Each structure stands twice: as structure tokens, then as C-alpha cells.
Amino acid sequence: MNNELTVTFAANVATTVKAITTAALPRETGGLLVGWWDLGTVFIKDAVEVVDPEATSVGWSRHQETAQRILDQTLEQIAHPWLGYVGDWHSHPKPCPPSDTDLRTLAQSSLQFTNPLILLVHAPPDTFEVRAAHTGQSCSPYVQYRTLQIMAD
Template sequence: MRRKTPGLVRVLVHSDARQTIATAAERAHPLEAGGLLLGWWDRDAIVVRAAVDVVDPTATGSSWIRREGLAQQALDQAVTELGHPWLGYVGDWHSHPAPCGASEQDRQSIRSASLAYPQPLLLLVHRRGGNVDMHAARRGRLQAVSIETM
């Protein structure tokens, strides 16, 4: 039995979600790409089952902004198409074409968004070369993450 570490958020990411993110990041390069992470919460874990690309028409090589209207449309469409009864928004992802991890602005964004949810939210930053940074926040506070692929 796995012992729970206080404050640690387990993240299980399905390979399909990782592939969607990698493909969208490669297609958008040298611009940033981004979107939504879809899944559910299971006790002390965030399960990421799918990722959705949400195009930012103003994206640059160092900026991607989640446009709320486009994000809601993408979420509604994905939930309908995927048809999983537990599927919902669990966080955001975006790519960094430059070899850098999540910025302070990225971490602040997920901290702010987490204030609206009782469960933790996840931020996944896909870096060039396939490296991934993940950050979780619950009620405005960053939390340590352990990552597993499913």
C-alpha cells in the first residue's frame, strides 16, 4: 500500500494526453501552444486522461494565453466526444519552445485558478525536447508533485 505524503499531489498522466501535448507543441513551434488538462481527482491524485489544444491566435515564442471562450468551447466539445462520466477540467498545459521551465507568472496563474476549486489544479509545461514540468496548487498554494505515467 502506498503511503500518503502530506502535501504531495500524485499526478497520473495517460500517454494519450502526453502525446496530444507533444504533437500540439511541435505543430506550433516556434510559438507556444497550450490548452486544458481533462481528468478527475481520485483521493490524493490528479488523473489526467486527456489534453485539449486551445489555440491562442496571439501566441508568441514566449507567451500563450488561455482565451476563456475558446477554452470553454474546447472543454464542452471534448467532454461530449470523450464521453467519460468523470471527465472534467483539472488544469492547464502549455509549451515553452525555449529550454526553460515554468515561469513565476505560470506558477501564479495556477495558484490563482486553484482558489476556485477545493481539489488541486495542475499546470503542465512541455519544454522543447520532451521534458515536462508539473506544478500543482490547492487553495492558492503550490504543492509538491509526484508524476506517474499510465
């Protein structure tokens, strides 16, 4: 994957992730990123939480069955054909970048998808690290935040 990938976050995503992260402290938490791909850009419309009852201050796991159920419910509520799973997010209670494990997992997971996957890591109060991977290769994409509107069919 080249470094020409752009990730555009809806303005509400940071607010949502910060609120969920704050509520979970001192534990890590995380979830799914919902959006779409178009011409070298990944648009992130929303972030939803996938609770890990065994999360600690240094670990959170996305349980696949729970994640799939939450994704299905979210997509049913939004009911727009463009939207789908585009990646994961999770928190680090103390400021630190994505771990080697985070990056390996992202790269490995990207092998299952035709489009790039995104990882957003949030550390309070205002640190957001974004990584992407495609076909097992990772990179740091260009990131922007703006209001996103999805056109009606």
C-alpha cells in the same frame, strides 16, 4: 496542500502535447487537461489544445470563452461522468521551467476549485514540468505515467 498529491498521466498525454507543441513552433501553445480526482490522485486522461492566435515565442494565453467551448465539446465527445477540467498545459519553445507568472496564475486559479489544479509545461524535445496548486498554495506533486482506462458505469 501537502506534498502527497500524485498526478498520473495517461500514456497518450505526453505524445499529444509533444505533437501539438511541435506543430506550433516557434510559438508557445497550450490548452486544457481533462481527467478526474480520486483519493489524493489527479488522473490526466487527455490534453486538448486551445489555440491563441496571438501567441508568441514567449507567451500564450488561454481565452476563457474559447477554452470553455473546447472543454464542453471534448466532454460531450468523451461522455463520461468522471471527466472534467483538471488544469492547463502549455509549451515553452526553449527549455525553461514554469515562469513566476505561470505559478502565480496557477495558484490564483486554484482558489476557484475544491480540488487541486495541475499545470504541465512542455519544452521540446522531452522536458515536462508538472506543478499543482490547491487553495492558492503550490507544490511539486509526485508524477507517474501509465495506461489509464475508465471503467464503464
